[in-house]
Amino acid sequence: MEGKLKYLRYIAYIVEILVLYVLSGTPGFMPSIMGVKPIILLPVALTIAVFEGEVPAMLYGALCGALCDIGSGTDLGLYTLTLTIMCFVLGYCASNFFVANFLNTSIIGVFCLAALFALHFFVFCVIPEVPDLREMFLRRYLIRYIYTLLFLFPLYWFNRLFHTTMKEG
Amino acid sequence: MTIVILMLVSVVSDTSVVSSILSSMTLGMQEVSAAVSEKANNKSYDQLLEENQQMSSELAQLRTQLVDYYDVKQENARLWKYYDLKKDYPRYDLLPASVVRRDPGDDFYSFTLNKGSLDSVAEGDPVVTENGLVGWVTDVELSTCHVKTILSPDAKVGVIDSVSRDSGIVSGSISYADQNLTTMTKISAQHNMKAGDIVITTGISGLYPASIIVGEVTELHFDEYDTSVYAVIKPYEDITTVMDVVVITAFDGQGEISESPIESVTLPGQQTTTAPPHSTVTQPTTGVQ
Numbered sequence: 001m002e003g004k005l006k007y008l009r010y011i012a013y014i015v016e017i018l019v020l021y022v023l024s025g026t027p028g029f030m031p032s033i034m035g036v037k038p039i040i041l042l043p044v045a046l047t048i049a050v051f052e053g054e055v056p057a058m059l060y061g062a063l064c065g066a067l068c069d070i071g072s073g074t075d076l077g078l079y080t081l082t083l084t085i086m087c088f089v090l091g092y093c094a095s096n097f098f099v100a101n102f103l104n105t106s107i108i109g110v111f112c113l114a115a116l117f118a119l120h121f122f123v124f125c126v127i128p129e130v131p132d133l134r135e136m137f138l139r140r141y142l143i144r145y146i147y148t149l150l151f152l153f154p155l156y157w158f159n160r161l162f163h164t165t166m167k168e169g
Numbered sequence: 170m171t172i173v174i175l176m177l178v179s180v181v182s183d184t185s186v187v188s189s190i191l192s193s194m195t196l197g198m199q200e201v202s203a204a205v206s207e208k209a210n211n212k213s214y215d216q217l218l219e220e221n222q223q224m225s226s227e228l229a230q231l232r233t234q235l236v237d238y239y240d241v242k243q244e245n246a247r248l249w250k251y252y253d254l255k256k257d258y259p260r261y262d263l264l265p266a267s268v269v270r271r272d273p274g275d276d277f278y279s280f281t282l283n284k285g286s287l288d289s290v291a292e293g294d295p296v297v298t299e300n301g302l303v304g305w306v307t308d309v310e311l312s313t314c315h316v317k318t319i320l321s322p323d324a325k326v327g328v329i330d331s332v333s334r335d336s337g338i339v340s341g342s343i344s345y346a347d348q349n350l351t352t353m354t355k356i357s358a359q360h361n362m363k364a365g366d367i368v369i370t371t372g373i374s375g376l377y378p379a380s381i382i383v384g385e386v387t388e389l390h391f392d393e394y395d396t397s398v399y400a401v402i403k404p405y406e407d408i409t410t411v412m413d414v415v416v417i418t419a420f421d422g423q424g425e426i427s428e429s430p431i432e433s434v435t436l437p438g439q440q441t442t443t444a445p446p447h448s449t450v451t452q453p454t455t456g457v458q
């Protein structure tokens with residue numbers, strides 16, 4: 001029974017990721033704020049990571065990252081790499097060093113998302129010397145960061161629900 | 170005696186008193202009779218239920234037919250657009266495609282199409298609509314492909330003003346992408362461009378066919394850093410929301426550097442190959458796609 005619930009939860013996470021991936025890319029579904037849409041799979045990966053151990057967290061991070069990269073048609077795989085590592089570390093820390101509650105997840109989410117967007121900005125805008133860097137940062141990355149961050153909170157409760165209802169023991 | 174009086178009154182007053190009295194007397198009975206008859210014609214609850222179920226079923230069937238009708242209507246509109254494009258560009262291999270995904274992480278409205286390498290789509294293929302150039306294919310999978318739009322700074326499309334014959338390069342900008350605008354840079358300082366001019370592709374590099382409409386000049390500005398002139402171009406298609414496009418999978422001169430003069434490029438449908446009288450000296454076309 002224990003094993004069954006665990007695998008059911010894992011499957012539920014995969015379904016959640018796939019559904020959100022499809023919905024986030026559906027034309028006209030997600031409202032845009034100042035021409036910017038959120039990258040929902042980033043908070044999904046982070047909120048799953050705080051509830052699961054490091055290995056499942058890493059695998060879900062890799063899946064979310066790969067979908068982000070596939071969806072944007074980029075070859076570099078920056079999200080795959082960063083989310084895999086970040087979720088592994090987050091999963092390990094959540095298992096050993098802190099309690100996965102709302103406050104801790106929110107604080108960690110704020111910093112992790114900031115780090116992800118900053119790295120993306122550096123790799124795809126600063127290094128290739130994209131024109132209008134300041135405008136790019138203020139009108140795109142900052143707004144997208146805030147918009148994406150808004151999804152962290154409902155997704156925390158959503159994944160917590162999965163974790164508590166399909167928890168063994 | 171009474172009957173005689175009534176008959177007399179009837180004759181004198183020219184009114185059928187008898188018929189009036191009879192009508193009054195029978196009216197009540199008729200009403201009762203009609204009510205009984207109506208009640209007799211009323212259906213039972215079971216009959217009504219059955220009828221209701223039958224009508225609900227018919228309604229559901231009609232709704233399905235209505236959805237089919239709208240699908241067919243939409244498909245018909247799409248095919249008409251495709252037909253118009255085919256008429257405009259008879260020498261191109263055109264492949265109609267639909268947008269299935271828009272990348273939420275991209276700032277320049279790139280999208281994914283439902284056609285891939287199985288449908289002969291290749292990297293670099295131009296993507297157009299009946300209103301003009303939309304973008305180009307950057308990444309191809311088996312059944313999908315990713316398209317970057319001309320709103321992106323990665324776009325480098327060689328274009329020419331169809332009126333003044335000034336050439337330049339269309340490349341997107343973060344400042345304009347939100348408003349479905351792009352920019353034309355590398356314009357000669359002695360240009361004759363003005364708002365309202367139509368900008369078309371030159372086709373010199375062999376990456377895009379010649380004479381594809383890109384958009385209309387809306388404004389001309391000086392770049393604040395190098396004081397060069399750039400034009401703001403409004404594509405006729407709303408690239409931020411476009412759903413149905415056409416991929417040009419093959420065209421004359423694809424992949425070949427054109428040797429024909431840039432002045433010979435004209436708007437689609439125009440037969441003249443000479444530049445208008447007020448045309449000016451064009452920019453060197455080296456590096457222009």
